[in-house]
Amino acid sequence: MNRALAAGVLVLGGQCGVDAQRRNPTGTATVMAVLTLIFAITAIVAIGYAIRLLSRPTEERAGRGWRVALLLVVACAALGLGGYNAVLVQRRNAAKQAVERGRELMQRGKTGEAEQEFRRAQELDPKSKAPQEELDKVAKARDEARRRAEQGTGTVAPGGAGGAAGAAGRSAPAGHPQRRESQVRITRYEIDVTLDVQKHSLSAEARFVVQAKRGTVREFDLALSPQCAVQLLTVGGKSAERKREGEWLTITSQRPIDARQGAEVYIRYKGFGKNRLLPAGDVLSPEGSYLRPESRWCPAIGYLEFRSPVTARVTVPRGQMALGPGRLVAQQPAPDGGTTYVWECPQNAMGVALAAGPWQKLEGKAGDLPVTVLLWKKHASRAAHILAVTKRAVALFEELYGPFPYDKLALGEIPFFPGGYSPSSMILLGEILFEDNRRIAKQFDAIIAHEVAHQWWGNLVVPQGPGAGWLAEGFAEYASILYVGETSGEKAFRRALWDAKQQYHFLNQNPPEEAIIDTDPFNQQGSYTGVVYSKGAYVLHMLRQVIGDDAFRAALRGFLDDRRFGVGTIDEFRAEAEEHSGRKLDGFFNQWLERVGTIELVYDWQARSLGGGEWETIVTLDQTSDPPYKMPIDLQIVTRAGRSLDTGELTGTHSEFRFVTRDEPQDIDIDPRDNLLLAVPKRKSASAPQPSS
Numbered sequence: 001m002n003r004a005l006a007a008g009v010l011v012l013g014g015q016c017g018v019d020a021q022r023r024n025p026t027g028t029a030t031v032m033a034v035l036t037l038i039f040a041i042t043a044i045v046a047i048g049y050a051i052r053l054l055s056r057p058t059e060e061r062a063g064r065g066w067r068v069a070l071l072l073v074v075a076c077a078a079l080g081l082g083g084y085n086a087v088l089v090q091r092r093n094a095a096k097q098a099v100e101r102g103r104e105l106m107q108r109g110k111t112g113e114a115e116q117e118f119r120r121a122q123e124l125d126p127k128s129k130a131p132q133e134e135l136d137k138v139a140k141a142r143d144e145a146r147r148r149a150e151q152g153t154g155t156v157a158p159g160g161a162g163g164a165a166g167a168a169g170r171s172a173p174a175g176h177p178q179r180r181e182s183q184v185r186i187t188r189y190e191i192d193v194t195l196d197v198q199k200h201s202l203s204a205e206a207r208f209v210v211q212a213k214r215g216t217v218r219e220f221d222l223a224l225s226p227q228c229a230v231q232l233l234t235v236g237g238k239s240a241e242r243k244r245e246g247e248w249l250t251i252t253s254q255r256p257i258d259a260r261q262g263a264e265v266y267i268r269y270k271g272f273g274k275n276r277l278l279p280a281g282d283v284l285s286p287e288g289s290y291l292r293p294e295s296r297w298c299p300a301i302g303y304l305e306f307r308s309p310v311t312a313r314v315t316v317p318r319g320q321m322a323l324g325p326g327r328l329v330a331q332q333p334a335p336d337g338g339t340t341y342v343w344e345c346p347q348n349a350m351g352v353a354l355a356a357g358p359w360q361k362l363e364g365k366a367g368d369l370p371v372t373v374l375l376w377k378k379h380a381s382r383a384a385h386i387l388a389v390t391k392r393a394v395a396l397f398e399e400l401y402g403p404f405p406y407d408k409l410a411l412g413e414i415p416f417f418p419g420g421y422s423p424s425s426m427i428l429l430g431e432i433l434f435e436d437n438r439r440i441a442k443q444f445d446a447i448i449a450h451e452v453a454h455q456w457w458g459n460l461v462v463p464q465g466p467g468a469g470w471l472a473e474g475f476a477e478y479a480s481i482l483y484v485g486e487t488s489g490e491k492a493f494r495r496a497l498w499d500a501k502q503q504y505h506f507l508n509q510n511p512p513e514e515a516i517i518d519t520d521p522f523n524q525q526g527s528y529t530g531v532v533y534s535k536g537a538y539v540l541h542m543l544r545q546v547i548g549d550d551a552f553r554a555a556l557r558g559f560l561d562d563r564r565f566g567v568g569t570i571d572e573f574r575a576e577a578e579e580h581s582g583r584k585l586d587g588f589f590n591q592w593l594e595r596v597g598t599i600e601l602v603y604d605w606q607a608r609s610l611g612g613g614e615w616e617t618i619v620t621l622d623q624t625s626d627p628p629y630k631m632p633i634d635l636q637i638v639t640r641a642g643r644s645l646d647t648g649e650l651t652g653t654h655s656e657f658r659f660v661t662r663d664e665p666q667d668i669d670i671d672p673r674d675n676l677l678l679a680v681p682k683r684k685s686a687s688a689p690q691p692s693s
C-alpha cells in the first residue's frame with residue numbers, strides 16, 4: 001500500500017505488535033506471576049511428600065493412604081490455581097499490549113484500527129477499565145471529526161502533518177491548512193542525511209532546483225515538519241528570508257525565479273524526536289527506521305506533486321543498513337564505524353522515502369530487475385518466500401502494466417508500521433506482517449503483490465484530483481486479486497473477490513459510507529478502506545465485465561503509458577476506458593464512483609412445465625437501490641441434470657428473465673461467480689409455491 005495516497009494499511013485486526021510483546025509486564029501482572037510460582041512450588045512440594053510417603057518401608061505406612069490422598073488433592077488444587085493464574089496473567093498482558101498499540105494507532109489518526117485493538121483488550125481482560133476509557137476517546141474523536149466535517153472546518157491527516165498540495169479531494173473544505181498549491185516545481189533533488197537512531201533524530205542538507213510553474217516567482221512555499229529546525233537556507237547561493245507557519249515554510253528569494261533555469265535551494269536542518277515514534281508517525285530507532293514523504297521529514301513541495309529524480313546519501317551507524325530510492329551507486333565508510341549509502345533514482349520518484357535497519361540481506365532478480373529482501377535476523381528465513389512472491393508479481397504486472405518503472409526493487413522490514421508501504425522502488429513491510437497470525441498468513445502473498453503493484457499504481461503515475469486514492473489503492477488491490485488468480489487458480493480468484501465484497505460490507509457497517517470520488521487520502525477515517533480498497537477493486541472488476549478483457553487491459557496500459565512518471569486523474573482514466581472500448585462510460589463511472597451503496601435486489605422465480613420434458617422459468621429482479629443500477633448480471637438455473645448460466649441486463653427497477661431448461665429447475669443462483677458488488681439478494685416470497693406446473 002501506499003500511504004502517501006491512501007491507507008497504507010490493510011485492516012489486520014486482532015493482533016498485537018511484536019514490539020509490544022517485548023515490553024515488561026506491569027506491577028499487578030508481576031504479583032500474579034509470583035502467585036503462579038508459589039502455586040507451582042506448593043504443587044511440587046506436595047507431590048514430593050507424597051512420593052516420600054509412598055517410598056517408606058511397609059511398617060511405617062500406617063495411616064499413609066489418607067495422607068497421600070490429601071497431598072495429591074493439595075497438589076492438584078495448586079496446579080489448577082497456578083494454571084488459571086498463568087492464563088489470567090497472559091490475558092492481562094495481551095490486553096495491556098493491545099491498549100498500548102491502540103494508543104499508538106490513535107496517535108497516528110488510525111481510529112478504526114485503534115478501536116479494534118481496544119475491543120480486543122476488552123475481550124481479553126473484561127475487568128480492566130483502560131480499554132473502555134480508550135473506546136470513549138475513540139467515540140469522542142469520531143464525534144469531533146463528524147462535527148468538523150459538518151461545519152466544514154477542515155480535517156486532520158493521518159500522522160497529523162501529512163497533508164499535501166496535490167490531492168484536492170472534492171469534499172475538502174476550502175482553506176485546508178495542509179493543501180497549498182505550489183508556485184514552483186522541483187526538477188532535481190539531492191539530500192545528504194545522517195540518522196542518529198539512538199537519539200531518534202536526523203541532520204540533513206537538502207539541495208534542489210525549483211522552477212516557477214508560470215512566469216516568475218519570488219515567494220514560494222515548502223513543507224517541512226515543525227519538528228525540523230532550519231539552520232541555513234539559501235536560494236541561488238544567496239540567503240533568503242523565511243517565514244514559518246506550522247509545517248509551511250514561506251521563502252522569499254532575493255532574485256526572481258523563472259520557469260526555465262530556476263534556482264537552487266539549499267537547506268541545512270536538524271530534526272525530531274523525543275522517542276522512537278516521531279510526531280508525524282515515522283520511526284527512528286535502532287530496531288529500524290522509516291521516513292515517509294508525508295511526514296515532511298525533508299523540505300519539498302506537496303508530495304503528490306513531487307515528481308523529480310532523487311539522489312539520497314544516507315549515513316547510518318554501525319550495524320545498520322540504509323535503503324533509499326533507485327539504485328545503490330556507492331557504499332562508503334563513515335565516521336564511528338557507520339556507513340554512507342548513496343542511492344540514485346534518475347526517474348521521477350514520488351517524494352523521498354528512506355528506511356534503515358539491522359537487516360539480513362537476500363538478493364535475487366525478477367527478470368533483469370534486481371530484487372533485494374532485507375529482514376531482521378529473526379525473520380530472515382522468510383526472505384526466500386518473499387523473493388519468490390515478488391518475482392512472480394513483478395512478472396505478472398510487467399505483462400499487464402508494462403516494464404517495471406525503477407532500477408531496483410528492495411523490500412525492507414520496519415518496526416511499528418501496521419501494514420505495507422510502497423514508495424518508489426521500495427516496499428516497506430511492517431513487523432506485524434511477520435507475526436504468527438493466521439489471518440495475516442493467509443493474506444501475506446496478496447499483501448506483497450498489492451505493494452508491488454503500487455510501483456505502477458501510485459509511483460509510476462501519481463494520482464491526482466477527486467477520489468485520487470482509488471487510482472492507487474483500488475487498482476493495487478485488484479492487482480493483488482489478479483495475482484491470487486494467476487498463482488492459485490480461478491477458484492482462489494473468485495474467493496478473493498468474495499473476500500473483497502465481504503470486506504466492503506463489513507467495513508461499512510458503522511461509519512456512513514462515502515462515495516469513492518469524495519474520499520480523501522488525508523482523512524482516512526471511517527469507511528475509507530472498505531470503499532477505496534474493497535469496493536474500489538470491485539469497480540475495476542465490474543468495469544472489466546462491462547467493456548471486456550481486451551479493452552480493460554488496453555485502458556490500464558494506455559493510462560500508464562501516456563503518463564509515465566507523471567500524474568493522472570480519474571477523468572483521464574475514464575477517457576482511456578472509453579477510447580479503448582468505444583463506449584460512453586459516464587453512467588458506469590457515475591453509479592460506482594459518485595454514489596454510495598451498491599446493487600440491492602429482491603428476486604423471485606416461478607417454473608412451469610412446457611411438456612415434453614421442457615421447463616420454463618421466469619426470474620424477476622427488483623432493484624431497491626434508487627436510482628436503479630445498470631449492469632450485466634449472471635443468472636444460473638440449477639436442475640438435477642446440471643447448471644445453465646445466462647447473462648442478462650439489469651436496467652430499471654424491474655427486470656424479468658425467461659429460461660427454458662430440459663429438466664425441472666431446483667434453484668436459481670444470482671451472480672454465481674461474484675462478478676457484481678451485490679448485497680445479498682432477498683427472496684420476495686419465501687413461501688411462494690414452486691415449482692408449479
Ligand SMILES: [Zn+2]
Nearest residue numbers: 001002473476
Ligand atoms: Zn496500498
